[in-house]
Amino acid sequence: MSKPRKMLGSANAPYILSLMRLIDTQSKATIASWCMDYAEAHILPIFEKRCPGDDRPSWRLPPRGSWLAPLCARGGGKKKLPEVRQIILHECHAAAREFDGKPAAQAAARACGQASACFHTPTHSLGLAFYGAAAIAYDRVGLDETPEVYDQIAAEECAKMAAALRAVAVEDESNPAKINWGC
Numbered sequence: 001m002s003k004p005r006k007m008l009g010s011a012n013a014p015y016i017l018s019l020m021r022l023i024d025t026q027s028k029a030t031i032a033s034w035c036m037d038y039a040e041a042h043i044l045p046i047f048e049k050r051c052p053g054d055d056r057p058s059w060r061l062p063p064r065g066s067w068l069a070p071l072c073a074r075g076g077g078k079k080k081l082p083e084v085r086q087i088i089l090h091e092c093h094a095a096a097r098e099f100d101g102k103p104a105a106q107a108a109a110r111a112c113g114q115a116s117a118c119f120h121t122p123t124h125s126l127g128l129a130f131y132g133a134a135a136i137a138y139d140r141v142g143l144d145e146t147p148e149v150y151d152q153i154a155a156e157e158c159a160k161m162a163a164a165l166r167a168v169a170v171e172d173e174s175n176p177a178k179i180n181w182g183c
Contacts, residue, residue, distance in 0.1 A: 004103040004143050006110070007130035008154040011181075015158040016129060020181060022165055023125055028177045032119040034165045035128050039115035042160075043108050043132050046139045050105035054095070092116065103143065107134035122177045133157045 009016055023031055047054070092113025099106040111134075114127025133154035141149060 004138060005134065005150075006107065007127075008133040008137055008150050009130050009158065011126070013151075013155070013158075015155045015162075016126070019129060019158055019162050019165075020126070020179075022162055022169070023122060023177075024179055025176050026165070026169055026173050027175050028119065028122055030168060030170055030173070031122045031125055031165075031177060034168050035115035035118040035125050037168075038161055038164050039112045039128060039132065043111045043115070043128075043135050046135045047105050047108035047112065050102050050108070050139070051099065104135050104138035107131045107138060111135055122179050123181060126181075129158050129161055130154075132161070 026034075092109055096106045096109035096113070099109065108131075111128050111131035114124045114131060117124040118128070136157050137145075137150050137153040140153065
């Protein structure tokens with residue numbers, strides 16, 4: 001592979017469409033918690049392995065108690081939405097831009113930023129899928145595999161993400177997120 005792709009997968013791949021249908025059935029709070037938990041358990045370790053001592057993505061994932069839970073409960077939070085959005089989207093992606101020579105770390109930082117931003121817009125959950133698949137693939141097999149190998153890893157990882165969401169999904173959710181995927 002001459003230059004690694006930032007993301008793996010396609011918006012019209014069957015595994016992405018299936019994941020989108022499942023996400024559509026859940027509340028913003030469930031989607032956000034699932035994304036952050038998945039990123040913290042499966043994606044963040046890749047970043048930490050590749051960039052030891054750099055905690056920028058990690059301190060953005062766990063603070064659910066300080067701002068996510070109150071926001072999701074509509075009770076307000078300690079931080080206002082524009083401030084949180086600025087921290088998550090801009091700083092995580094700024095960190096990612098610094099790692100051009102480390103595609104697994106770069107994709108992991110972006111995936112963590114997207115996962116953390118799901119409380120704001122659930123469509124960011126696809127960022128977890130696309131960037132997360134890239135982080136896992138580049139960490140697992142490096143940069144010299146065929147497109148088919150990367151596509152297979154992306155499909156497998158999205159299946160794991162869907163299984164993790166099903167495990168926390170609220171059956172017959174009464175307040176599903178209203179998502180306009182735009183893809």
